[in-house]
Every structure is written in C-alpha cells, then in structure tokens.
Amino acid sequence: MPYYIAVYDANVRRVAKVLKLFRRYLTWVQRSVFEGELTEAQFHRLRYEVQKLINPDEDVVIFYELRDARYSQRVVLGTEQGHLNRLL
Template identity: 50%
Template sequence: MFVILVYDVGENRVSKVLKICRKYLNWVQNSVLEGEISAADFKRLKLELKRAINEEEDSVIFYILRTTKYSERQTMGIKKGGDELFI
C-alpha cells in the first residue's frame, strides 16, 4: 500500500515522531512523509507512534492509497524532501 502521513505534534515530540516515521516512509516536507509500506510495517509504525504521541494534544493522519496508478503530485514553490520517490 502507499501511505501519505501528515502529523501535527507538540514541539517536544517532533523529532521523535519524525525519527519513527523515517524508519518506514520517505520525508517529503515538514510534517509530511509518504511511501510504499507493507501491512505489517504499517501496523508497527502505528504502534510506535501511539507510544510517542500524546493523543490528547497531537494529531497524525494517514492517507492510504491501494494503488498510485491514478494519483499525481503537483508542487508549487520550493521542493523539499524526496519527491523523486513518488510513484
């Protein structure tokens, strides 16, 4: 599956959340990661994030695409991260 992850977490948890996410996905820009991930790794990622965030204050959103066949990314402004990895 292809996942786009967007997070908004407290300042003191940002580096920890980013470190966890980068183990599984590719960094695109501030608070946004994407990439192909297996169902098992997706489960691990969610478990690790659940331990790292404060569910009363933080937010993590997963956009799950079964296929990227009909998807397209358009960027305006400066490019950050690994957009060459988008399929």
C-alpha cells in the same frame, strides 16, 4: 502494495522523536509530511509505535491510504522541502 501519505502535528517536546520514527518507514516530503509504500505489517508496526509516542490530547497523526501509487498523481507548486527517490 498500499501507498501512504502521513501528516502529523506534534508538541515541540515530541516532534523530533516523531520525525525520527517516520523517517524509518517513509520518505520525507515536507516538514511534517511523509509518503511511501508500506506492507500491512509495516503499517501496523508504525501505527503502534506512533500511538506509544504521541499524546492524543496534544498531537495528531493522519494517514491517507492509497491502494497503489500508480493511481495517484502528485502536483507540486513551489519549492519542495524533501527529496523523493521515485516519481509518481
């Protein structure tokens, strides 16, 4: 199953709604950063919901797709903001 890292920068009027949406699909890592596994259907549904929510003239959302979490390495410097349920 593909592993995604999602980052966003949204206008203050929409940031809470974007945060709430991403928390339904992925694990919160730090401020505007999320990660986790999604099926193809879940990813398409998340993209659709994000596109309806953001203003593309003011906001940006970036998805990084990794083919599998096993082939990624996570290096953290400093104090993590979020809590991951699994180790990579």
